[in-house]
Amino acid sequence: MSLWRRLLRDRMAMIGLTIILGFVLIAIFAPLLANHADEIYDLAPMDRLQPPSADHWFGTDRVGGDIYSRLLFGTRITLATAVVGVGAAMLVGVPLGLLAAFSDGWVGASIMRASDIFLSIPQVVLAITIAQTLGPSIINVILALSVTFWPWFTRLVAAEARALRREIFVEACSALGANSARVLFLHVLPNLSSPLIVRTTLSMGYAILTAAALGFLGLGAQAPSPEWGRTIAESREFLPDAWWYATAPGLAIFLVVMGFNLLGDGLRDLLDPRLRRSQPRRRAVTVPQSAPIEVAAE
Numbered sequence: 001m002s003l004w005r006r007l008l009r010d011r012m013a014m015i016g017l018t019i020i021l022g023f024v025l026i027a028i029f030a031p032l033l034a035n036h037a038d039e040i041y042d043l044a045p046m047d048r049l050q051p052p053s054a055d056h057w058f059g060t061d062r063v064g065g066d067i068y069s070r071l072l073f074g075t076r077i078t079l080a081t082a083v084v085g086v087g088a089a090m091l092v093g094v095p096l097g098l099l100a101a102f103s104d105g106w107v108g109a110s111i112m113r114a115s116d117i118f119l120s121i122p123q124v125v126l127a128i129t130i131a132q133t134l135g136p137s138i139i140n141v142i143l144a145l146s147v148t149f150w151p152w153f154t155r156l157v158a159a160e161a162r163a164l165r166r167e168i169f170v171e172a173c174s175a176l177g178a179n180s181a182r183v184l185f186l187h188v189l190p191n192l193s194s195p196l197i198v199r200t201t202l203s204m205g206y207a208i209l210t211a212a213a214l215g216f217l218g219l220g221a222q223a224p225s226p227e228w229g230r231t232i233a234e235s236r237e238f239l240p241d242a243w244w245y246a247t248a249p250g251l252a253i254f255l256v257v258m259g260f261n262l263l264g265d266g267l268r269d270l271l272d273p274r275l276r277r278s279q280p281r282r283r284a285v286t287v288p289q290s291a292p293i294e295v296a297a298e
Contacts (some may be wrong), residue, residue, distance in 0.1 A: 003040065005098060006270050007266065007267075007270060010232070010266045010269070012262045012265070012266060013183050013262060013263055013265070013266020013267065013269075013270075014170075014266075015259075015262055016258070016259040016260065016261065016262025016263035016264075016265075016266065017259070017263050018259075019255055019256065019258065019259030019262075020256070020259045020260060020263060023075055023079065023252075023255075023256050023259070024079065026072055026075045027072075027075040027076045027079050027080075028076070030072040030073050030075065030076060033072055034069035034072045034073065035055075035057070035066065035068065036056075036066035036068075036069040036070060037069055037073075038066075039065070039069070040065060040066065040069050040073055040102075040226060041065075041224050042064075042065070043064060043065075044060070044064025044065070045063065046063055046064065047060050047064035047244045048060060048061070048062055048063060048064045049061070049062060049238060049241075049245070051242075051244060052244055054193070056068065058071060058244055058247075058248040059242070059244035059245065059248075060240065061231070061234065061235075061245060062172070062234060062245075065224075067231075067244065067245065067248050067249075068232065068248070070226035071226070071228070071231075071248050071249060071252060072250075073226045074225075074226035074227055074228050074231065074249065075252070077138065077153065077221060077225065077226070077227045077228075078208055078212070078227065078228055078252075078253075078256070079208075079256075080212065081138060081141055081142055081145070081207070081208075081220075082145070082204050082207040082211060083089075083143050083204070083206045083213045085141070085142045085143075085144075085145025085146050085149065085207050086145065086146075086149060086203050086204055086207050087201060088142065088143075088145075088146035088150075089145065089146045089148075089149035089150040089152075089153055089203070090150075090153055090196075090200065092146065092150040092153075092154075092195070093150035093152065093154040093157065094153055094157050094189070095147070095155025096111050096115075096150070096154045096156075096157075096158055097111075097153060097154040097155070097156065097157025097158040097161060098158075098161055098184045098188065098275065099111060100112050100154065100158045100187075101157070101158045101159075101161030101162045101165060102161065102165060103186065108158075111154065111158075112154075112155075114151075114159065114228075115150075115151035115154045115155055116151075118150075118151040119149070119151045119152075119155070123148045123149075123206070123210065124210060124213060126144075126147070126148050127141075127144040127145065127147075127148045127210050127213075127214060128144075128213075128214065128217065128219065130143065130144040130147055130148075131144045131214050131219040131220070134220060135152060136218060136219045136220065136222060137221070138220060138221045138225075138227075140219075141211055141214050141215075141219065141220045141221075144210075144214065145210060145211065146206050148210070149203055149206075149207065152199065152203065153199065154190070156195055156196070157192060158198050160182075160192050160195055161188055161192065162243070164188055164191055164192075169187060170187060170188065173187050190211050194271035195271070197267055197271060198264055198267050198268045198271060201260055201263050201264035201267055202260065202261065202264035203259050204260045205256075205257040205258075205259075205260035205264070208253065208257055208258075208260070209253070209254055209257055211229065212228055212229035212232070212253050214229065215227045215228065215229025215230040215232075215233065216229040216230070216232055216233045217233070218230070218233065223246075228249040228252055228253055229249075229253075231245075231246075231249040232246050232249050232250060233241070
């Protein structure tokens with residue numbers, strides 16, 4: 001059975017994939033889906049803090065902006081921040097992990113000790129420190145995400161690549177004269193695609209949460225950006241009366257993070273060969289026909 005068919009049979013993973021695809025489509029077609037697309041940055045003091053209605057589906061914010069329209073455009077910022085941040089972390093962490101796995105000496109040891117130092121600091125604390133030092137902006141949030149996530153990819157790739165280092169195909173490539181870069185990127189790295197896909201999917205959810213936390217603290221995108229974390233921060237002084245102000249972006253963060261977590265868990269169950277080997281295989285059991293039993297009457 002193909003991977004796609006097995007994924008289709010995993011109900012929770014398909015729910016996560018559906019949620020993610022839904023938010024991707026929202027980000028792409030936000031100008032078409034928003035009913036106030038031309039007014040997301042306009043000020044309308046007369047309409048401030050209006051509850052949900054036919055004209056404003058999710059209500060309005062403190063300056064009269066339509067929360068529904070701003071939420072759709074905020075999807076672009078949130079997904080782009082997570083994708084670029086995690087992608088940059090992969091570009092740094094994956095080559096370092098391969099180098100550490102195939103280097104005997106101080107190079108590999110230095111890379112692993114550096115990753116240990118970064119991993120010893122909580123991710124959110126490190127991200128806050130970097131964003132606060134560099135200043136509040138979406139670019140600095142992306143940089144903070146890449147700095148906090150690259151050690152995870154380095155540790156994962158180094159551990160998996162060490163297991164492949166003594167495989168026959170790696171030794172055969174080296175014996176045939178292939179250089180180290182060719183062996184690493186054309187033969188070893190493709191065999192690491194399964195754990196990397198799982199790690200990337202799960203990291204997307206963590207990256208969205210971290211970016212929202214930085215935005216909530218005022219270290220991310222600045223006003224009048226419709227970033228979700230900043231929107232929740234702006235709603236604090238109006239709670240609980242204007243409950244709709246924080247509800248919409250809060251639910252959006254919850255749904256997209258849940259989608260990536262569900263998909264990541266499903267992919268881990270499908271792509272990890274160790275989990276597949278641990279599952280018992282079903283096989284037909286032939287039960288021999290028993291001989292008739294005679295019961296003596298008392």
